[in-house]
Amino acid sequence: MQLYNTLSAIERAALIEEAGKERLTISFYTYAHIGNTTIFRNHLFIHWNEMDVLGRIYVAHEGINAQLSVPAENFNVFKAHLDSISFLENVRLNIAIEQDNLSFLKLKVKVRNKIVADGLNDHTFDVTNKGIHVDAEKFNELIEDPDTVLVDMRNHYESEIGHFKNAITPDVDTFRDSLDIIEKDLADHKKDKKLVMYCTGGIRCEKASAYYKHKGFEQVYQLEGGIIEYTRQVEQKKLENKFRGKNFVFDHRRGERISEDVIANCHQCGEPCDDHVNCANEACHLLFIQCKSCAEKMNNCCSDACKEVHELPYEEQKALRKGKVVSNKIFKKGRSEVLKFKK
Incomplete structure (x- = not known):
């Protein structure tokens, strides 16, 4: 019984491109009391893998948090499966404003302590007593x-x-x-x-x-x-839109344009820009804002040091990374000292 991915992201992307079929990027969540999270996790993986669902899903005793890519032709089957689960029946599905067939390239269903990391250890706090x-x-x-x-x-x-x-x-x-x-x-x-x-x-x-x-x-x-x-x-x-700029999203798109306002700036040159990228140096992978001009100048990297590494032959890059823990900079999104115009 298959419970994990067998294809790489590159292999999956090629299959999606070859199929040429529309996919929908969807997110949903719900707080519920889930007893055996491992059994529930495996249940979801088995059924969603058969539907060619891809995405990042967190399951915990307190509920589920899901961000998915579903083939449009399988949407009704997917929705029927959700409705067959008591606490997911008629759950609100947020369908992305801007669609991208490559928003997710693997199906990852993970068991976590919480569906949103909050650092709270107050057992008198009732998450269902909401606003x-x-x-x-x-x-x-x-x-x-x-x-x-x-x-x-x-x-x-x-x-x-x-x-x-x-x-x-x-x-x-x-x-x-x-x-x-x-x-x-x-x-x-x-x-x-x-x-x-x-x-x-x-x-x-x-x-x-x-x-x-x-x-x-x-x-x-x-x-x-x-x-x-x-x-x-x-x-x-036809309401007044009071949101300015882009909505950051947690998939390969990294953002959906909500208004034409560009309220951020390139972290390298300071020009108006709101496009997030990851540093091309695999040993860094820092998330930051970079305009097209700086991307060309810096070869998609966040610093001259990363640019030098990225331009080395791939085997030399691997050798430099060998035995080293991935830099903490990946978690300090936009905070690196190499970025002159960071927030």
């Missing part, structure tokens, strides 16, 4: 209210390329870093202000809204479906 969900129209009304505090629950490299106007954008590397910082900064407004939060697809706000209610905030709201669903509703209902 009020609001749609795009209500969200637009709320964020114009002077008694509202709007908070972006994403990380610095996400909000750097796009965010809602007047939002507080914490300068953090991880979701867990933002929870206590926001509580401390807003400690004097637990009763008199409306705390309104948003994130990419809703999963971080779901947990954050419950956490802040647990911490005594009385008026807690979250954008239903996150930026992805907001954009869809704005287009369908």
Whole structure:
């Protein structure tokens, strides 16, 4: 019984290109009590592998967080399988605004301690006691209210390329870093202000809204479906779009354009740019913003040192990496000292 990938990303990409069929990039999450996470993980892999589903899925005792690429022709079968699972029946599916057949190239279903790493160890905290969900129209009304505090629950490299106007954008590397910082900064407004939060697809706000209610905030709201669903509703209902720039996404696209505003800059030359790339040096792989001019000049690398390594013969690069742990810079997205114009 196959429970793991047998094809490399390169082999899978070739098969997708050869097939020439449309694929849909989808994300969803739900908090639920899952008993045997390993059995559930294997169940998903077996069925989704048969449907040619690809993506990154985290399963934990607290629920599931999934980002997927599904063949369009298999969507109804995939949806029927979700509906056959009690806690996934009619789960909201966020379908990407911009589609890319190569958004995911492997099926990875992993068992984790939590579906969103939050660093919380408070057993009295009930993640199901969440805040009020609001749609795009209500969200637009709320964020114009002077008694509202709007908070972006994403990380610095996400909000750097796009965010809602007047939002507080914490300068953090991880979701867990933002929870206590926001509580401390807003400690004097637990009763008199409306705390309104948003994130990419809703999963971080779901947990954050419950956490802040647990911490005594009385008026807690979250954008239903996150930026992805907001954009869809704005287009369908002809609402004013209050999001500026790009929405960062966690697949090979790295971003979806929501408005024509470019609010970030190239980390190397400072020119307006909001295209995230990974350093071409496999020993670095740093995520940063790079314009086309700098990409050509630097051979898709973040620094002269990485450029020198990347231009070596492949076997020499492998020899240099042998026995070395991958640099921590991969986790310090956009924070490297080699980037002159980083945030």
